[in-house]
Every structure is written in structure tokens, then in C-alpha cells.
Amino acid sequence: MAKLDVLDGRALDELRNRLKGEEKFTPARALRDDLETRLVAMRQDTVNHPLGNPVLELAHDLSEKLSSGQISMANLQELIQILSAEAFADRAERVGQYVGLADQDENRARLASLFKSLAYDDGDTLVPFEEFSRRVEREAMGIVITAHPTFGLSQEHYQALAQFAADETLGGQALEASDLERLSKLVIEQSHEPDQKINLLAEHGQAQKAIESIQQAMRGVYDVVLSIAAELYPENWTELTPRVLTIASWVGYDLDGRTDISWADTLHTRMKVQVAQLKYYAAALNTISGDLDNDHDELATTLALVKSRVTLALHVAEKETAFFSSEYATGDELSEVSRRIVEDDGSRLVHTVELIDALNRSVALTNDLSVKRALIILRSEVANYGLATSHMHVRLNAAQLHNAVRKSIGMEGEPDDPGRRRGNFRALSGLLDDVKPVRINFGSLAAENTTAKRMFMLLAQMIKYVDASAPIRFLIAECDTPFTILTALYYARLFGVDDVLDISPLFETGTALERGSEVIAELLENEHYRAYVKKRGRLCIQTGFSDAGRYLGQVSASLAIERLHMKLARLMADQKLSGVEVVIFDTHGESIGRGAHPVSFADRLKYVSSPMTRSLFAKNRIPLKHEVSFQGGDGYLYFGTPKLAMTTLTRLLEHALGTPQADEEDAFYTNTDYSLDFFLSLKSFHETTLENRDYAALLGSFSTNLLYQTGSRKSKRQHEKHHGIDRGHPSQIRAIPHNAILQQLGYLANTAGGFGTAISRDLDAFVKLHGESDRVRRFMDMVSYAKGLSSLNTPEAYAALFNPRYWLAKAYAVKHTLRAEDQLRLSELVADTGRYDGMSRMLQTFRRDAISLHRGLDALSADGQEKVFPFDTRRRINLIILHVVRLCLIQEIFLLAMRIPPFATRNDLTLDDLIQDILAMEIPAAIAELKATFPVYQVQTHFDEGDYGEPSEYRDNENRDYSKEHRSIFGPIEELYDLCRRISVAVSNSIGAHG
Structure with a gap:
């Protein structure tokens, strides 16, 4: 696909030149080049030694060199810094190319x-x-x-990233030498x-x-x-x-x-x-x-x-x-x-x-x-x-609305429970028949304990006293029944805000995406909802690429969302709601796993709102408003300088106001039998994966512990109810940390996974379809990009850290040493976790699928169809080296944990419990416990007679000063852990976004 021209990156050239010229990084650059040489040789040798894992072997070798003093921690710190700076520069260049x-x-x-x-x-x-x-x-x-x-x-680094990408200051001026000096120093010298x-x-x-x-x-x-x-x-x-x-x-x-x-x-x-x-x-x-x-x-x-x-x-x-x-x-x-x-x-x-x-x-x-x-x-x-910097979107969960209305209609169980569904719906419609707006004040608002009702009351007060000029969007997450939307409409009328409020269900689960058009169709048969939509002049829905991408796989989620969009276009045409605009808010993220197509901004927009969908709305004369999200620091980057902001707006408007160029003969839409089979196979792979306990074991190996906190929202979901929730299930990890875990393990499973399985069902048919479908080529570009950023050797190397045989083999290699004793003990402790078998089984599934994907991509090449690998060899090598270094650091953390002194059970915490926390990389909590258990001071046990009125001859000769353990164990573990997380940031920059 054609890329737009980009400006010369004068600032980036200067950054790269400075990075190459830093003399203090000379040993680190030499180490990086040596690792690359050996990695390439090892990978070539896997043909003859297929059981070898170059990533694990390099990590083992690096660990032993660190132990023997051939390399130092300072060397690794400098290596991490130059790899981080290179990843940063690569990302800045890609941002400019992307938009x-x-x-x-x-x-x-x-x-x-x-x-x-x-x-x-x-x-x-x-x-x-x-x-x-x-x-x-x-x-x-x-x-x-x-x-x-x-x-x-950090905000400072984001600002630098934007300035390097746009080659201008935050205010839009040309970068001066002093600007380049300051920005380069920030990137090269600061973590x-x-x-x-x-x-x-x-x-x-x-x-x-x-x-x-x-x-x-x-x-x-x-x-x-x-x-x-x-x-x-x-x-x-x-x-x-x-x-x-x-x-x-x-x-x-x-x-x-x-x-x-x-x-x-x-x-x-x-x-x-x-x-x-x-x-x-x-x-x-x-x-x-x-x-x-x-x-x-x-x-x-x-x-x-x-x-x-x-x-x-x-x-x-x-x-x-x-x-x-x-x-x-x-x-x-x-x-x-x-x-x-x-x-x-x-x-x-x-x-x-x-x-x-x-x-x-x-x-x-x-x-x-x-x-x-x-x-x-x-x-x-x-x-x-209006009277604010932006329009307002509020969002609640469907369960919060159900809890609010439950007593009013005597609802037991869930609204769609068989046998009660019609009764619940009739009871709710009865409330709407008789509802009259009620007046509220700030006292009644403060006293209300129900989240949903409190939100409607707050909106009523905002409209009265803050801003009544702009519409408010009321988004409802996990919405898969018309009952939920009608509940929101009831409260909107009860509190007198229905004239300003646009109620929007979020369809993102598999069930919701399948039923979404049926939900809207059933709602339009309800006189209250139909009158509401006609009065507002718009019908709003939200489709989510993040959780849907986790549940269904990213591409199968996008295809399910596209089908929902098309069904909605046909439904609106059948309903003959002239003048009613359809608003579709596509909440995708900034990473591949959340629907940000990596090739170009134009591809990103066509991926989430396909030309075929937009042309169908246009053909049926249905006004369509398309909304997209920009999420957190990674999303705000696109507005970081005037040039970036104007370019981004230009691309958005070219998409929204331009005539969609849809190919009516696109084979993906004409050969529906094959397309549907392909989609169902892909969807089944990801749904099966999500429910697989081995997948939970893989995600839970380190969970989110390799990540810094990257926002105010918790990684785990918070619930108003606590019963009936499997907190170990992958669905309880939010979509962003879920994707971030996959990034940090080295395999983007929710994007690249499943395709080999789907392709292998009929390889020739797939190659033919790819050649005849713009839609298929667009999503396969994303898949091949994700595959290029992935290496199954990497998660297999992380899994090996929980394989007792790995540590036994290491111990055998360095017999009769203190390190061998630590490795022998570690082999027993990792066996106790039981993680390895589950991780290994899951990775075998991914490996089988990946082999078939490689065959499919090779078949495309053999047919003369281009694959998209949007990075050079150095970028891929750097990404693997980052994992190699972190594997080395994690091994050192595990081995240092073997040297923690025994202690009596404290607060129901045993030494083995604490070590298991360290093996899960729950380092901050473990170190806090260790510092409390082993303090750095001498406890006074002798007191003078003058102090207490009687003599004491007791002297405690036990040494309670654990400063040595702090210096040799606890402090190094903290230092190693911090380096592990710094590598996580470099990995995210290499991939292009966090999670």
C-alpha cells in the first residue's frame, strides 16, 4: 500500500549521530554487535539443531559472563540505554511516516x-x-x-518524541541547536x-x-x-x-x-x-x-x-x-x-x-x-x-444500570434470563409509559448510593448549572440486551436529561457483536426508544476493538464489528428513519492489538471503518458520523506539535469527507462461504485460547509485574459485586495490560495467532482470496507486521525459566560451586510453581499455528504478492536482544533469591512464599517484606541501671544488622528489577505503543 511522503528528519539524524558518537557507550555497542553476530549464527544453525533456542542460549551465556565478571552490570545498563534510545528514535521516525x-x-x-x-x-x-x-x-x-x-x-519524553517526529518545537518553531542538544541529552542520558x-x-x-x-x-x-x-x-x-x-x-x-x-x-x-x-x-x-x-x-x-x-x-x-x-x-x-x-x-x-x-x-x-x-x-x-473544551462522554457498565432498576421492577437474576425476559421488558416499558421528570438537588445527589442513578442526577445538575448547549454521550459497556438501553432511557426521562443525552450501547463481547443489530432492531420496535431516536435525530452505538480483540482476536473482532456496521446500515434503510444520523464510535487503541493498523494512518481508519461499510451507508442515504479514540499518552502524541496535529486532522477529514472507494467485486464480500469459514475458524481459535487454562498460565507467569504503572486505572477490573467472578481468568485483566503482557513475552498472539490454522484449511483458496481482496490484504498486512514483531523463541525462553530441567542442566555445567547449589534449589522451587507445563502446552499450540502462518506467507510470496515487514533487520535484532538481556537479569534475580536468609514465619509469610512472589516478579512487595524482616540496625539490649532503676547484666550477642544482605541481595534485586522494567519500555517503543 502506498505511503505518503514524509519530511526529512533533520532532528532524528542529529539524535542518531549523537548516539553513535557517545564514547562511553563504545563497550555497550560492541556487546550489542557481538550479540547480533552470535544470534544470527545461532538462528541459521537451528536448521541443523532444531531443538535449540538462540534466545535462551544467548541469555544463559550472558548470565554466565555476568557471573564470571567478563561483563559488568554497568555494561548491561549502558546496553539497555542505547537500545532504549534507538527504539525511541525508530518510533519517532515511524510516527512521522505513519501519519x-x-x-x-x-x-x-x-x-x-x-x-x-x-x-x-x-x-x-x-x-x-x-x-x-x-x-x-x-x-x-x-x-x-x-x-x-x-x-x-514520561510527559517529557512524549514531548521529545513528538518534536523529533515532527522536526519542530512544541510551539511549531524550527528546532534550534540548543533544542537538539537538550532533547538528545534527554533521550540518550535519562532512563x-x-x-x-x-x-x-x-x-x-x-x-x-x-x-x-x-x-x-x-x-x-x-x-x-x-x-x-x-x-x-x-x-x-x-x-x-x-x-x-x-x-x-x-x-x-x-x-x-x-x-x-x-x-x-x-x-x-x-x-x-x-x-x-x-x-x-x-x-x-x-x-x-x-x-x-x-x-x-x-x-x-x-x-x-x-x-x-x-x-x-x-x-x-x-x-x-x-x-x-x-x-x-x-x-x-x-x-x-x-x-x-x-x-x-x-x-x-x-x-x-x-x-x-x-x-x-x-x-x-x-x-x-x-x-x-x-x-x-x-x-x-x-x-x-459549547461552554467546555470538548463534548462529554460518560461511561457506565450495563451491570450498574441493571442493579439500579432491579427493585423498581422486581427483577430477579439477569434481565435476559429465560422465562423472565419478556416480563422484565414489559415491566420496564411500563415504567417508561408513566415516567415523569423529578426535580433533584445537590443534597439528593450526594445522598444517592446507586452509581447509575447518581450519574443521571449529576448530569441533570450539570445541564442546569454548567453547560446545556452540547450533547452528552452516555456510553454503556458490556451491553448486549435492549433492556439495558431502555433502562438508561427511563432514567434519562426520570431526571429530565433525555433532550441532551445520546445513549450509546458498547458492543464488544462476542455475544454483543453477534446480537448488536438484533438489539437495535428490537429497540426500534419499542415506541419509547423510536420516539427518542427521532427526537434526537441520531442513533448512537460504540464498538470496541480492545476487549473484542482480546475475546475474539483482533482481526476477527474487526470483521465482526464490520458485519455489525453493515447490518446496521441495512436495518436503518429498512426502518426508513429519514433524517436520523447514525453515530459509530470505534474505540480502538494505539497498538496493533487494539486495532491501530501499523502501515499508515489511512489504513488505520479504513481498518476500523471499511470503505465497504461507509459506501453502504452512503448508498442508502444514511448520514454517518464516524468517531475514533486517541488513548492516553500514546494517543495524545499525534497532537504533540502543531504540524502533527494538523496532519492528523487532515488525515481524519480526508477519510470522513472523502468518497469511500469500495470495490464491489472484492472477493472477501462476494465469496462469502469461504470468508465466513475463515472468520469462524479464526474466531474459534481465539475464543478457545481465552478459555484455555494454559493461556492463563502463560499470561500469569509474570502477569503485569514486568510493567510500570502506566495510568490511574487498575490493571485488574474493579467490580461492584464480588461473587461469581473468576479472578484468575484472562478476562479479568484489562485489554491494555493483556496486550502489554503479550508484547513483553515476545509474541503478539491476539493479532498473529489463529491465522495459520485458518489459512491451512485451504491454502490455495486463501492465496486467491488475498490477491482479489483489498480488505483481506489490509488485515493480512497487520498480521504479517505483528508476526514480524514476534518470535516464539522468546516466550519459550521465558517459559524455560520455570522448567526444572533448565536449572538442573545449568547446575551440571558448573558443578561444585555455590552457583550450582543455588541452581539446584531453584530447580525444586520452579517445579513447585507448576507453571512450565501449562506455558509449554500453550506455546506448542502457538508454534503449530505459526508454522502454518509461515507457509501461508511464503505462498503469498511465491505467488508474487507482497508481505509487509515494516522494519529493518537491526530493529528486529534489537528487540530480540532486549529480551535476551532481560532474561539474563531475571535469572540473576531468581538466583539472588536463593541467598535470602531463613526466617521464622512472619505475618503468615514463609520464606518459600516470599521466594514464589519473587519468581512471579512481584518484587516491590517482596522487597518491602524483606526489609521489614531484615532491618539495617543493631537492636539495643543493654540498658543502664540509671535508666530503669535496677541493673541488667544481659547482653545479646546476636548480630541483627542485616546491612550486608541489603547490599548483596535486596539492593541488587531492586536494581535488576528496575532494569527489567526499563527494558519493557524499550520493547513498547520498538512495537510502537504500550499494550
Whole structure:
């Protein structure tokens, strides 16, 4: 697939040159080159010695050299640092290539061409202004900023990554020599790791920086629209209020699987973004006023009044935000603030109507085209964003809604229980028949204990007192029954927010994706839901590529999602809901395993929203709005500099506003028998894998313990109920850490896995299909990319650490030494874990599948069809070397654990228990226990007679100072563990994202 041209990477060249020229890294570079030479030779020799594992053999050799003093820990630290810096530089280069980085002039030219095409039908017939206006004032695309835990680098390193990728400063200026010096030093000399203990407040701050960057780029987009409109519609262009793209955020509002965000936290977050946007509006009005000449007295007066109105509202918002940022009281203090809020004297600003009216008057008061344009751009921003920096997405889990309504309808069990389903549905419809809005206040909100009802009450208060001008999306996770959506509609009406709220089910489980269109069809038969959709003018759904990718496999999930999209297009056409827009929010992530196609940004968008799907909506004349997520630090990167932000927006708009080029003869859609068999085989492989206890053993070998904390959300799911949950099941690990574990084990199973099995059923048919289908080639590009980033030798090497035979063999090689004794003891302890057999069985399954995948990829090559391996040999070698070094470090941690002194059982913790924690790499907790058990001080046992009134002759001769153990065991284990996690960051950078 063709790639967009990229700018020359002057900054990256400088970084790489500096890295090569660092003399202190000379020994580390020599070690890296030696490891590469030996790795290549060993891999070539596997033809003659197929049972050998080059990764494990190199790790063993490195470990023995470290033990004998042939290499030092300093050598390994320097090796890790240069490999980390190289991975960082490679990632920066790929970011630029991925988005098709372009300078501002080229982006503006591409946008001008795009918007001009919207003004013509059939390429040469100018459409009426009203039609052009409809096309550019409609929000065809949406960005959703989320705070999933993908803050895998520090904010400072993310900023450096963006600047190296774009070859510009954060402010958009050319990088100077001093900038390059500072940034290169950061990358080359400082360890690569996330900010410590990142919390929701820090995530929100980074999210707002990304949103600010998007808003800045959007002003450039509006300017291009107005330039084209002024050229083609000189009499009417000032009437335009272009929108084209929305910005939304759920950072601070996503309660799915979280119990650590209070209603006051959510309200405070929303108030903060209102304050930020009002400040921006005031500053924009100031700038426009400052540019006026003396002929604009009336306009200056009007703008002064508008600014005064905004400033007054800003003061109110700031005071209330300050209250909810503190430890708010549920008693007198909350009552007092609530009374002040309710008794507003008119200073509060909740609707944008008066601002837009004032800006309309202002546009008519000037003939200065530059002033008109500035006012129209500001009018577009007010119309688009409302009174906050972005639209608001809240998210709950379906179970939270079910728990809320359970007593009201006497529901027992789950809503879809056989025998009760119809009764539950009728009872809920009965509630909707009679529901009347109820008034609430902050007291009733604070007193409510049910999460779902509390959220609706909070939204009601927000609409009354914060912002009623922008729609709010109400996302429902794990939604696979119409009952759930109707429950949300009932509470929306009960609390009077249904006029502003867009209820959106999230379909991401296998069941939900299969039933999604049936759920919507059943809902549209319900008079309450149908009336609601017609009144709102839109029907919203969310499809998730992350959990779906975990449950079904990434590609089979995308195909299931595509089928759901197509079924929905046909359903809407059959229902004849004219004028109702369909909004599809595709929550994919930034990694391959979460649906970020690795070849280009254009491929990424076509992967999640295929040309065939979009053409089907267009053919049926159903307005479609496509929304995509940008998640955490990895996602915000695409808006890190002005050039990156503008390029990203340009690619999004080219996708959303361009005509989808769908091949009606694409064999994937015409040869449905084979396509369906292929999909079912792939889906079955991943569903079977997820339920396999051996897969749980593989994931649980180190679990998330090789990872830094990369966000405020817990890796394990939080539940409002605790019974009936298998907490050892892979589904209880969130999608991002699940994928991150696979990355760190070296095999991207949820993307590359299963394809060999599916292909092997009919290899010739697959090769033929690949040649005749753009859709198949696109997902196979992703599979071959994932395979290229994977090596089954790597997880097999990690599994070997739990194989008693491995440690026995090592002990035999170094007989009659202290190290051999440690290895003999370790062989017994790893046998006790029982991990190896399960891991080995799972990896054998993956190996069989991978052999078939190799055959399939080789058959494509033999047929002249290109495979996509988007990296050079050095990048792949570096990735394997990172694993080799970490395997060496883990072995040293295991062996150091054998030297922990015996101790009496403490807090029900035995020495063997503690060592098992270390074998699982639960190092921080284990070291904390060790430091408490073996303190670094001498306990005083002799006290003078003068102190206590009687003599003491007792002397304790036992030495209780364990400083030696701290120096020789505990401290080194901590140091080795930190290096292991630093390698994890380098692995993530090599792959392109965390999890």
C-alpha cells in the first residue's frame, strides 16, 4: 500500500549521530554487535539443531559472563540505554511516516482540495450554497480523547518524541541547536520510564493539552473552509458556521470498572474544562478587539459587552470549581454552595445562544474581511465546543444500570434470563409509559448510593448549572440486551436529561457483536426508544476493538464489528428513519492489538471503518458520523506539535469527507462461504485460547509485574459485586495490560495467532482470496507486521525459566560451586510453581499455528504478492536482544533469591512464599517484606541501671544488622528489577505503543 511522503528528519539524524558518537557507550555497542553476530549464527544453525533456542542460549551465556565478571552490570545498563534510545528514535521516525507528516502549507492545500470537492457534484457542477453549507456544517468526524493507561513514557519524553517526529518545537518553531542538544541529552542520558504514580489529575492535564492542540489545528481547518467559501460563494460565505469535526473526552467521566471516581470528581473535572474554555473565549475576544481600527466603534462596544458577559460567567465558574476541587462536605458546606448555585443572579452562562447571537451581530458590523473571518471562526468554535473544551462522554457498565432498576421492577437474576425476559421488558416499558421528570438537588445527589442513578442526577445538575448547549454521550459497556438501553432511557426521562443525552450501547463481547443489530432492531420496535431516536435525530452505538480483540482476536473482532456496521446500515434503510444520523464510535487503541493498523494512518481508519461499510451507508442515504479514540499518552502524541496535529486532522477529514472507494467485486464480500469459514475458524481459535487454562498460565507467569504503572486505572477490573467472578481468568485483566503482557513475552498472539490454522484449511483458496481482496490484504498486512514483531523463541525462553530441567542442566555445567547449589534449589522451587507445563502446552499450540502462518506467507510470496515487514533487520535484532538481556537479569534475580536468609514465619509469610512472589516478579512487595524482616540496625539490649532503676547484666550477642544482605541481595534485586522494567519500555517503543 502506498505511503505518503514524509519530511526529512533533520532532528532524528542529529539524535542518531549523537548516539553513535557517545564514547562511553563504545563497550555497550560492541556487546550489542557481538550479540547480533552470535544470534544470527545461532538462528541459521537451528536448521541443523532444531531443538535449540538462540534466545535462551544467548541469555544463559550472558548470565554466565555476568557471573564470571567478563561483563559488568554497568555494561548491561549502558546496553539497555542505547537500545532504549534507538527504539525511541525508530518510533519517532515511524510516527512521522505513519501519519504522512506534512508541513502546514501542504496540509492546507490538501484540505482546500478536499473542501473544494465538496462544493461540486460530478467534479464540475457547483452545488448551491445551502448544500455546501450543509456539508461543511455537519459533524462528519469525531475525536474522542480517553485516558486508558497508555502513559508508557514520561510527559517529557512524549514531548521529545513528538518534536523529533515532527522536526519542530512544541510551539511549531524550527528546532534550534540548543533544542537538539537538550532533547538528545534527554533521550540518550535519562532512563526511559513513565512518570511516577500518574493519577487522574495528571491524565486530565495531558488530555487538555492534546485538546488545546486539536482546537488550534481546527482553527486552521475553519480558515481553509472559509477561504474556499469566500472564493466560490462570495455573497454568502459569511453565513457559514463550519463544524466538520467534534472533540469529546471521557477523561474523568469514565466509571466503567472504576470505583475511585466520586461524583464530585466528575463535576469538578467538567467545571475545570468550562473555566478553560471561557478563558479562551475571553482571550479570543480580546485579540479580535485589539486588532480593530478606529472605524469600528460599534463593533468594539459589542465585543466589549460580550467579553464582559463571558468574564462574569468565568468568575462564577472559577468559584464553584474551587469548591468542588477540595474535600467537599456533604453537610453545611455543600448546602451553602448549593444555595449559591441555585440563587444565581444571572451571571452564570449555561447556553451559547446569546454568545452566538452577539457574534452574528458582530460579523455584520464590519467590512474588514480578516476581522469577519476571525469572528466566524470564533462563532464556529462556540457552536462546536459549547461552554467546555470538548463534548462529554460518560461511561457506565450495563451491570450498574441493571442493579439500579432491579427493585423498581422486581427483577430477579439477569434481565435476559429465560422465562423472565419478556416480563422484565414489559415491566420496564411500563415504567417508561408513566415516567415523569423529578426535580433533584445537590443534597439528593450526594445522598444517592446507586452509581447509575447518581450519574443521571449529576448530569441533570450539570445541564442546569454548567453547560446545556452540547450533547452528552452516555456510553454503556458490556451491553448486549435492549433492556439495558431502555433502562438508561427511563432514567434519562426520570431526571429530565433525555433532550441532551445520546445513549450509546458498547458492543464488544462476542455475544454483543453477534446480537448488536438484533438489539437495535428490537429497540426500534419499542415506541419509547423510536420516539427518542427521532427526537434526537441520531442513533448512537460504540464498538470496541480492545476487549473484542482480546475475546475474539483482533482481526476477527474487526470483521465482526464490520458485519455489525453493515447490518446496521441495512436495518436503518429498512426502518426508513429519514433524517436520523447514525453515530459509530470505534474505540480502538494505539497498538496493533487494539486495532491501530501499523502501515499508515489511512489504513488505520479504513481498518476500523471499511470503505465497504461507509459506501453502504452512503448508498442508502444514511448520514454517518464516524468517531475514533486517541488513548492516553500514546494517543495524545499525534497532537504533540502543531504540524502533527494538523496532519492528523487532515488525515481524519480526508477519510470522513472523502468518497469511500469500495470495490464491489472484492472477493472477501462476494465469496462469502469461504470468508465466513475463515472468520469462524479464526474466531474459534481465539475464543478457545481465552478459555484455555494454559493461556492463563502463560499470561500469569509474570502477569503485569514486568510493567510500570502506566495510568490511574487498575490493571485488574474493579467490580461492584464480588461473587461469581473468576479472578484468575484472562478476562479479568484489562485489554491494555493483556496486550502489554503479550508484547513483553515476545509474541503478539491476539493479532498473529489463529491465522495459520485458518489459512491451512485451504491454502490455495486463501492465496486467491488475498490477491482479489483489498480488505483481506489490509488485515493480512497487520498480521504479517505483528508476526514480524514476534518470535516464539522468546516466550519459550521465558517459559524455560520455570522448567526444572533448565536449572538442573545449568547446575551440571558448573558443578561444585555455590552457583550450582543455588541452581539446584531453584530447580525444586520452579517445579513447585507448576507453571512450565501449562506455558509449554500453550506455546506448542502457538508454534503449530505459526508454522502454518509461515507457509501461508511464503505462498503469498511465491505467488508474487507482497508481505509487509515494516522494519529493518537491526530493529528486529534489537528487540530480540532486549529480551535476551532481560532474561539474563531475571535469572540473576531468581538466583539472588536463593541467598535470602531463613526466617521464622512472619505475618503468615514463609520464606518459600516470599521466594514464589519473587519468581512471579512481584518484587516491590517482596522487597518491602524483606526489609521489614531484615532491618539495617543493631537492636539495643543493654540498658543502664540509671535508666530503669535496677541493673541488667544481659547482653545479646546476636548480630541483627542485616546491612550486608541489603547490599548483596535486596539492593541488587531492586536494581535488576528496575532494569527489567526499563527494558519493557524499550520493547513498547520498538512495537510502537504500550499494550
